[in-house]
Amino acid sequence: MRRLYYLLVCALALSCGAPKDKDTAQGAQPGDIIPAPVEYALTSGSVESAKVAQLPQKVKISEKALSKRLNGKELTDWQLKGAYWLEVGKKTVKIEAADEEGVFYARQSLKMLAALDSTVTCCTILDWPRFQYRGLMLDVSRNFQDKEFVKKQLEMMALLKMNRFHFHLVDNPGWRLQIDAYPRLTQFTAWRPIPDFWEWEDSGGDVSGGAFVEEGTPGAYGGYYSKEDIAELLAFAAERQIEVIPEIEMPGHNYETRAAYPELVCSLMKAPDDWELCPGKESTYEFLENVLLEVFEMFPSPYIHIGGDEAGKRNWELCPDCQARIKAEGLQNVEELQSYMIKRMERFAHEHGKRIIGWDEILEGGLAPDATVMSWRGTEGGLKAIAQGHDVIFTPSRYCYLDHQQDSLQYKPVSSPVPLEKVYSFEPLVEGISEADVHHVLGLQGSLWTEWVHEAWHAEIMLYPRAFAIAEVGWSQADKKNYPDFERRARAWSAVARQMGYNVYDSKNKQYTK
Ligand code: ACM
Ligand code: ZN
Numbered sequence: 001m002r003r004l005y006y007l008l009v010c011a012l013a014l015s016c017g018a019p020k021d022k023d024t025a026q027g028a029q030p031g032d033i034i035p036a037p038v039e040y041a042l043t044s045g046s047v048e049s050a051k052v053a054q055l056p057q058k059v060k061i062s063e064k065a066l067s068k069r070l071n072g073k074e075l076t077d078w079q080l081k082g083a084y085w086l087e088v089g090k091k092t093v094k095i096e097a098a099d100e101e102g103v104f105y106a107r108q109s110l111k112m113l114a115a116l117d118s119t120v121t122c123c124t125i126l127d128w129p130r131f132q133y134r135g136l137m138l139d140v141s142r143n144f145q146d147k148e149f150v151k152k153q154l155e156m157m158a159l160l161k162m163n164r165f166h167f168h169l170v171d172n173p174g175w176r177l178q179i180d181a182y183p184r185l186t187q188f189t190a191w192r193p194i195p196d197f198w199e200w201e202d203s204g205g206d207v208s209g210g211a212f213v214e215e216g217t218p219g220a221y222g223g224y225y226s227k228e229d230i231a232e233l234l235a236f237a238a239e240r241q242i243e244v245i246p247e248i249e250m251p252g253h254n255y256e257t258r259a260a261y262p263e264l265v266c267s268l269m270k271a272p273d274d275w276e277l278c279p280g281k282e283s284t285y286e287f288l289e290n291v292l293l294e295v296f297e298m299f300p301s302p303y304i305h306i307g308g309d310e311a312g313k314r315n316w317e318l319c320p321d322c323q324a325r326i327k328a329e330g331l332q333n334v335e336e337l338q339s340y341m342i343k344r345m346e347r348f349a350h351e352h353g354k355r356i357i358g359w360d361e362i363l364e365g366g367l368a369p370d371a372t373v374m375s376w377r378g379t380e381g382g383l384k385a386i387a388q389g390h391d392v393i394f395t396p397s398r399y400c401y402l403d404h405q406q407d408s409l410q411y412k413p414v415s416s417p418v419p420l421e422k423v424y425s426f427e428p429l430v431e432g433i434s435e436a437d438v439h440h441v442l443g444l445q446g447s448l449w450t451e452w453v454h455e456a457w458h459a460e461i462m463l464y465p466r467a468f469a470i471a472e473v474g475w476s477q478a479d480k481k482n483y484p485d486f487e488r489r490a491r492a493w494s495a496v497a498r499q500m501g502y503n504v505y506d507s508k509n510k511q512y513t514k
Contacts, residue, residue: 028492030121033112035475037127045090045122049114063098083128133443134474135164141171143450144223158240160471172255176224181290184260186224195221251277252311266319274312279341280321309359339365379430395445399426403449409510412452423469446470460503461512
């Protein structure tokens, strides 16, 4: 049967003039899952893949039982929760784990084994995660994606044992989250008259107030997630052991907030085209707190991402409210004014049982006491934060920004290349991090910005196969790092993912399909 399938694939490949060295699951070897597990051992026999899902599963949730399998290996609490032992026998599947999370990951491994080949060779797998944060970020502000698209990516994340979805919900070109207290954010600034991001930006309409149109305007481009949509997405993610972390940007990247509520920016401007919120006015904090209260109610994550990146501070130098705030709070400059805002929002988050994450610019002017830093401008910000005793998530743009091209032929990317091998080469335990500070490295994230990425198929060819590399760097142990081996598995999984309906870039042949 398998041989017949192989001949059929070859015949099709030849008849279509497809490249010889095509992504195919045919080269898959037993145990070729992504991310690579800690231990994989062959036992005897095999099971038809189509029958694997029907095999009876004997599941034992017991820390003691799992500890025996670990054979003296000590794991952290969060590693233990994700750890599992899996045995695929001819007649049964056995799973041992300390927690439901480990059972879930055992089942993902099983699904992947079955998807990769027509038979699953009987085996045992012992496995646990290397890092606790294995993330993917999607920017739905610049280009909106509906909830079905988001679910589809959550499904792939789950198969790859990724567990944090950073939802970049608001930014200059569109606000995407229902907030009852401020309906203009979605009745107006979730909708653009110009769908293409760059055309929209070049039109300069934001300053004159024409950048957005009322919801329901014929031809309007955009969308947003209602509270019901968010509840549905969160339930879908939680069933797959994925935590969704919302980002509400402040004080920069706020064109859209300014268009909906113009009173939130500085009253006297040095740079009228800048789009920062005014950290001088008390009413800005009232707005942010009211928004966050609704966000906290919607999202159970212990974290809120408050942005903090790329805030132009020119208006704050002239604004009487900002200058009065600087004086009243004994601040030295506008950097410290941003820091004042972030620290104040952190106190508010703490009052509601939440912790903040911010882009590495939040280091400037003084870091909020408990903030986690998302290091994107290289790894320096992360290292500085660790030196101050803070937690860090790495998403350095040169390795982890998935809006960059995989190669020179890729459809509409940011031009500086971030090929699959480069992503895979990233090591989150950056040189200079001491053994005592390793626990501050929460993990890494692949980040997909969408200035160039308008359509779902395009978002997927940017995400895949590079998300496979993020997943493996985040989960697999350092001694498993082996690019040729990973590339072979990534090519096999690319072929399977395509059959599942994903658009996966063929990085070897530099091809994509719409
Ligand atoms: C960023 O890329 N501005 C975080
Ligand atoms: Zn101001």
